[in-house]
Amino acid sequence: MLLHIPEVLSKAEVQTLRKALDEAGWVSGLATAGPQAAQAKDNEQLSPDSPAFAALSERVSAALQRHPLFVSAVLPRHVLPPMFNRYQGGGQYGNHIDNALQTDRRSGQVVRTDVSTTVFLSEPDEYEGGELIVEDSYGTHEVKLAAGDAIVYPSTSLHRVEPVRSGARVASFLWTQSLVRDAWRRAMLFELDMTIVKLRGRIGDNAEVTALTGHYHKLLQQWAE
Known part of the structure; x- marks a missing residue:
């Protein structure tokens, strides 16, 4: 199920996050890419080792977990810490499927990734390109949402981020193990x-x-x- 969740973050919360992310600094997304992903991934990320990471990640996690649509659709059992990425200057992420298992860096627990979530932190008119493309049994879906809105979809879905031709696409992304696997x-x-x-x-x-x-x-x- 592909679901648009509106207004996870207010516009003021988005601006605060964006300012903090730019001040914290971006590093190459290849730092967290495996050998296969590295061939398709061209973006920047906030390093999980950044002093700002934990507090910014918790803001997004808390906002999602108090949103009734997220709770109803995802039925979260374990929400991994949200991460942050930026695409600009032609940056993209080719077709891929997220890893079935991730390790929670806070606890070391291995978590099954049932649901993927992207929270958009850039307005659609701030960048050209950068659409999230998700493929499922119903076809191909193009997603480009308002800043503060989120999209959730099964982590088994083939998906990609189209090249950003101008501007910058900033987002938070995360995975959740659901109470209901199927x-x-x-x-x-x-x-x-x-x-x-x-x-x-x-x-x-x-x-x-x-x-x-x-x-x-x-x-x-x-x-x-």
């Missing part, structure tokens, strides 16, 4: 949850809405790990 089951739970929310808003908590809520939690109980 993407189709997560999608079904999300659709059921959104239906319940709409019904509650329209008719309140009657017997039928309460029953649907019960079915949601029974399914979550069956599928959660």
